[in-house]
Amino acid sequence: MSIRLAYLYQKAERIYRMKLIAGESGINHSVQWVHMIEDETAATFLRGNELVFTTGIGHQGETWLLSFAKGLVSHHAAGLIVNTGPYIKTVPPELIQYCKENEFPLFTIPWEIHLVDVTRYFCRCIIHREQKELNVAEAFKNAIFFPEKSSYYQIQLESQGFNIHWHYCAVVLAVQTDKEDHSEKLLNEIQSFSEIIISHLVEHYCISIHNNQLLIIFANTEDKPLETCIDKILQHYEKKNRLYACHIGIGQNKGGLLLLSKSYKQAISVLRLSQKNKIDKIYYKDVGIYKILLSSGDINVLYEIYNDTLGSLADYDAANKTDYLLTLKCYLENDASVQTVAKLTFVHRNTINYKLKKIKEIMNCPINSVEDRLRILLAYKIKDIL
Numbered sequence: 001m002s003i004r005l006a007y008l009y010q011k012a013e014r015i016y017r018m019k020l021i022a023g024e025s026g027i028n029h030s031v032q033w034v035h036m037i038e039d040e041t042a043a044t045f046l047r048g049n050e051l052v053f054t055t056g057i058g059h060q061g062e063t064w065l066l067s068f069a070k071g072l073v074s075h076h077a078a079g080l081i082v083n084t085g086p087y088i089k090t091v092p093p094e095l096i097q098y099c100k101e102n103e104f105p106l107f108t109i110p111w112e113i114h115l116v117d118v119t120r121y122f123c124r125c126i127i128h129r130e131q132k133e134l135n136v137a138e139a140f141k142n143a144i145f146f147p148e149k150s151s152y153y154q155i156q157l158e159s160q161g162f163n164i165h166w167h168y169c170a171v172v173l174a175v176q177t178d179k180e181d182h183s184e185k186l187l188n189e190i191q192s193f194s195e196i197i198i199s200h201l202v203e204h205y206c207i208s209i210h211n212n213q214l215l216i217i218f219a220n221t222e223d224k225p226l227e228t229c230i231d232k233i234l235q236h237y238e239k240k241n242r243l244y245a246c247h248i249g250i251g252q253n254k255g256g257l258l259l260l261s262k263s264y265k266q267a268i269s270v271l272r273l274s275q276k277n278k279i280d281k282i283y284y285k286d287v288g289i290y291k292i293l294l295s296s297g298d299i300n301v302l303y304e305i306y307n308d309t310l311g312s313l314a315d316y317d318a319a320n321k322t323d324y325l326l327t328l329k330c331y332l333e334n335d336a337s338v339q340t341v342a343k344l345t346f347v348h349r350n351t352i353n354y355k356l357k358k359i360k361e362i363m364n365c366p367i368n369s370v371e372d373r374l375r376i377l378l379a380y381k382i383k384d385i386l
Helices: 005-015 040-045 065-074 093-101 115-145 154-159 180-201 223-239 257-276 290-294 299-320 324-333 338-345 349-363 370-385
Strands: 019-022 033-036 050-054 079-084 106-110 167-176 205-210 213-219 245-250 281-283
Touching: 005 019, 005 115, 019 093, 033 115, 040 065, 050 065, 050 115, 065 079, 065 093, 093 106, 115 154, 115 205, 115 257, 167 180, 167 223, 167 257, 180 205, 180 213, 180 223, 213 257, 223 245, 245 257, 257 281, 257 290, 257 370, 290 370, 299 324, 299 349, 299 370, 324 338, 324 349, 324 370, 338 349
Parallel strands: 033 050, 050 079, 079 106, 245 281
Antiparallel strands: 019 106, 167 213, 167 245, 205 213
């Protein structure tokens, strides 16, 4: 969790006579760094979550401040601190109104306060919090990969306010790119705006990058806000018209820190399922029969079942450019109705009967009994996760 703007304001209100004059509803924005900006165009260099200072030097009057604030809001700055004095004598009413309407915190600090002292103090606070975040992220990784070694993580997490009896949920996000450096850049960008989104909806969480994937741990979070966070992250990503697909796997949201490791394994398994089937997100709790297959500790067993059942048909399709795999699946999923398959595939029923006869010959096994259908449908489910 990044440091909250409310925390910095609480520290600076008395020491530096910092005053909140608008946008108080956004006071819980996270702050990742502080930045001094005097030029309106410089807002385009922001990465998000910066607390911006300005003195107005180089400007005449205060009319420029409104467009300046609009640029900061569009680039997801955490807030604006106006150093009132010889360059900015008063804060324009239209700026105050805009900040109120957009929940963008607006502060003033008098000229006689040395901004170098304020920025230095804020930077120390942020660096200290970042170190805490790194420690928390490391502790959570120990909880995931070494759950039996509670001494590696339990005390550290409890000291940072994470109760071991809370519900914990692991979420893993990956982007499919053609180059590793593209993936790294995208993940850093996604981490930045995900931090903004999550911090507005959830109090206890941890977000980090591990194994070229974004790892988000939700703590003491109900399902509804958790799902809202996931949806907003995907929506924000899609708005950018990305060339690369983004996939998210979500483990179960269960009680107790000891279950986090299991939640992470579930998230990884359904992430692979979402990537293979080109689905943007999959919740482990919703995958039904796949839970049995995903819990298999031996992937070779799944390959063996698939090859023994559908392997020959898949090889025949590949060699002869036929569609027997799809035909058989459609047949089984529609209660073995030749008429339904013919209607769905826009071909004559005699053609379907011919295909089914050929399928039986290739597979060298019946496909009519309930047991046969169950075995074959299970093989199709296995195909989805291999």
